[in-house]
Amino acid sequence: MTPLNFCLPDTVTPEQFLTEYWQKKPLLIKQGLPQLKDMFEPQDILGLSLDEAATSRLITQNKTETGEQWQLQQSPLTEEMFADLPEQWTVLVQNLEQWSPELGQLWNAFNFIPQWQRDDIMVSYAPKGGSVGKHYDEYDVFLAQGFGYRRWQLGKYCNERTEFIENQPIRIFDDMGEIIFDEVLEPGDVLYVPPKLSHYGVAQDDCLTFSFGFRRPNLMQVLDSLVDAATSEPSLFTPLLLDQPLQAPGKLNQHSISQIKQQLLELLQSHQGEELVAEAVSEVVSKRQYELLVPEDSLDAEELQQALSEGAIIRTDYSSRLIYTELDDQLMVYANGQPLADISDCEAELLKRLADADSLTYEDFLAAKLSTETVMSWLENSWVWLDF
Structure with missing residues (x-):
């Protein structure tokens, strides 16, 4: 596979993008991913959406006397659901990299962003006029056109006070404020x-749009994982020592609460705390969002x-999550939410x-x-794929 260029305009360096655009303002990247052109056709995605193992959605838009009514049907989708569709509809399929390792390799075009922030690749198919409405996301997304044409409009920034249309199955709204971007993307373009x-986004004809999403964990996920990591530390089960001023017997006073808080902060700021937080965050960000597909067939060790030996190459399978940390010069590898504590140093490298x-x-x-059996275990766990 030819090394990928970064998905950025020639005039924007990775440093400029992260400083001036990342989580700040949009950017049109003409022909940012030309490899997507005709990689898939609409029938490929429609067929995949019917697979029982696929995570897919069918969104339809019906015009009524009182306005528009949207409907949402979630996987497993059936052929009957596609009968008698209205003029405007959309099919979404999540986690497309688990179905196509070749598509997953396009993540490498975004290697200027840490890969632990990757969410998944979602594909949207829609016939002419199809859309999922005016909306916003809580995460960063690169919208890459793979087939056909889609018109994109960008408007205002939203917040928790943004009002959505009531009694709809998806979060959409009417008011996008001042339109700051209005262009039609062609195959290979990225927004x-x-x-x-x-x-x-509104399909101008039969079109496929691939969404490369980037997401960070929230604090509740980190706290939950931190508790799990801390359960292996016996010292944390020792009752706290606290100063005790004279007070009413039924009162838990602020002084005691502050002491407990201070000891918790001291733990988090200690070396032990650094290790616990690193483990907790690593497990959170390396967890898969979707169930892992079991390969239908695989090679044996001899094959x-x-x-x-004949030139095949081992590459990362981006349907899995493989990350590492280096704390106190100690390398720790995580795969799909689990630390790989029992592997050798050369395997870790x-x-x-x-x-x-x-x-x-x-x-x-x-x-x-490294033995062939070890590489076989990587393949069986879907950490890697074999590129012939």
């Missing part, structure tokens, strides 16, 4: 939309070794290279003296 910026978007050859495994 970056920061969080909370209102946007509205794998032959394929590698190779997985680190994969997490950094490198690929591995037969010579790499020979140099590291």
